Amino acid sequence: MRDVSAIIDELSWRGLIAQSTDIDALRAATSAGSLTLYCGFDPTAPSLHLGNLVQILTVRRFQQHGHRPLALVGGATGLIGDPRMTGERTLNPVDVVEGWVGRFREQLDRYYDFSGPNAAIAVNNLDWTAELSVLDFLRDVGKHFSVNRMLDREAVAARLAAGGISFTEFSYQLLQGYDYVQLHRRYGCTLQTGGTDQWGNITAGVDLIRRMDGASVHAMTVPLLTKSDGSKYGKTETGTVWLDPALTSPYAFFQFLLNTDDQDVATMLRTFSFRSRDELEAVIASSAERPHERAAQRALARELTALVHGEAESDAVEAAGLALFGQGDLGDLPPGTLTAALTEAPHAVVPAAEVVDGQLPAFDDLLVRTGLVASLSAARRTVGEGGAYANNARILDAAARPELSDLHHGEWLVLRRGKKAFAGVRLERP
RNA sequence: GGCAGGUUGCCCGAGCGGCCAAUGGGAGCGGACUGUAAAUCCGUCGGCUUUGCCUUCGAAGGUUCGAAUCCUUCACCUGCCA
Numbered sequence: 469m470r471d472v473s474a475i476i477d478e479l480s481w482r483g484l485i486a487q488s489t490d491i492d493a494l495r496a497a498t499s500a501g502s503l504t505l506y507c508g509f510d511p512t513a514p515s516l517h518l519g520n521l522v523q524i525l526t527v528r529r530f531q532q533h534g535h536r537p538l539a540l541v542g543g544a545t546g547l548i549g550d551p552r553m554t555g556e557r558t559l560n561p562v563d564v565v566e567g568w569v570g571r572f573r574e575q576l577d578r579y580y581d582f583s584g585p586n587a588a589i590a591v592n593n594l595d596w597t598a599e600l601s602v603l604d605f606l607r608d609v610g611k612h613f614s615v616n617r618m619l620d621r622e623a624v625a626a627r628l629a630a631g632g633i634s635f636t637e638f639s640y641q642l643l644q645g646y647d648y649v650q651l652h653r654r655y656g657c658t659l660q661t662g663g664t665d666q667w668g669n670i671t672a673g674v675d676l677i678r679r680m681d682g683a684s685v686h687a688m689t690v691p692l693l694t695k696s697d698g699s700k701y702g703k704t705e706t707g708t709v710w711l712d713p714a715l716t717s718p719y720a721f722f723q724f725l726l727n728t729d730d731q732d733v734a735t736m737l738r739t740f741s742f743r744s745r746d747e748l749e750a751v752i753a754s755s756a757e758r759p760h761e762r763a764a765q766r767a768l769a770r771e772l773t774a775l776v777h778g779e780a781e782s783d784a785v786e787a788a789g790l791a792l793f794g795q796g797d798l799g800d801l802p803p804g805t806l807t808a809a810l811t812e813a814p815h816a817v818v819p820a821a822e823v824v825d826g827q828l829p830a831f832d833d834l835l836v837r838t839g840l841v842a843s844l845s846a847a848r849r850t851v852g853e854g855g856a857y858a859n860n861a862r863i864l865d866a867a868a869r870p871e872l873s874d875l876h877h878g879e880w881l882v883l884r885r886g887k888k889a890f891a892g893v894r895l896e897r898p
Numbered sequence: 899g900g901c902a903g904g905u906u907g908c909c910c911g912a913g914c915g916g917c918c919a920a921u922g923g924g925a926g927c928g929g930a931c932u933g934u935a936a937a938u939c940c941g942u943c944g945g946c947u948u949u950g951c952c953u954u955c956g957a958a959g960g961u962u963c964g965a966a967u968c969c970u971u972c973a974c975c976u977g978c979c980a
Binding site: 723726727729730731733759760761762765789792793841843844845846848849850852853854855856885886887888 | 932
């Protein structure tokens, strides 16, 4: 087993500790031996995302130092919804949330070790809330909460000032607080981690344990990932960067990380990478000297893509990107390389039957089919703006039709929108 | 409960009954410059069978040759008074 006490120092230099109830007490607790901790994830979407991964990997670091994680998926809290600044959530159907619980659990399997002396344990807060009666809840849990204090929560205050908040969401904090009580009782859990936005919820649990069981437990938050310009990291034009390859392709995932701003890349590496401090500092230093080589971005993209999607997939999508962004003629690429690259990128298949007079469907149509643009109007607009390319040559006429002879290896046409958005069109031969 | 005001495209926010698919800003997208970066400048920014047509301005009706703009009802929000 690794040195259980070193975890706090490690998190500290990585910049992963935002707040904690009592850092010295926590350090003492981690030094005393293996402790049990948890960080919950509410199934409010079909997949976990990059922002969640910060929390997951922080817990993973604890586990690697010999501590035991509880992989909590909020089957109950996901039905209620944590109050957001922006407004009341729409309740998701019960069966949908159930399905998401299963997907979250599968995803967590990848990051926590469920074997060994400090094996992770999968838990669902529905297990102790489903049969809880309203009266018991109000008498045993509710009595310990002060509405006055609950109103102080930032999200709640914002909602009161704006449109208002339902009793349902207002009660969320009680459920999360009670989770901590149950995990403390059942598993001896003495640490809860989460994003800084969870501080109020987490300390509510700490207080509740003190009141109900007279025990003192720990809380710690991890800074929320923000870019240097203050915006949320992990969101792109197209939306959230998901961990599920069906929602965010490994190719897109890799590209997203590779495009990390210079200003942010050091923070991202410290946050996500499991490499040693010396290794990271070397990469960051060399990248600062020669930023155009983007060694730090590449290191980040490689390690994280390999962790999330596997080593082989990471290599494949990196090779695809290198092939597509390469300087040379795409036609010079070996057929296998081109096919592999375009298969990783978005692509559309055109049946041979659609070839008329040796010509494929028009460019605007193909641009839409590959998903590079949202509509025919957008396709024509993009062509008009000079932002659409076929085989790296600007498309001048949206209505023009590519010839069979334009296809690389008689099979592929490479479409591009702007500088970075590639897609393949494959002609399907009968 | 009474009085007054509001609800516009991804967000904020203009909008005389015809010249409004609807001013302006932000975001997004494209181009230039670059390093598949940032900043900056320029362009673009509902859809389509695209010199025109279709669907949008909280919802449903109505007036009119013609409405985002007028009237009625409903829903929600914001002030003031009880």
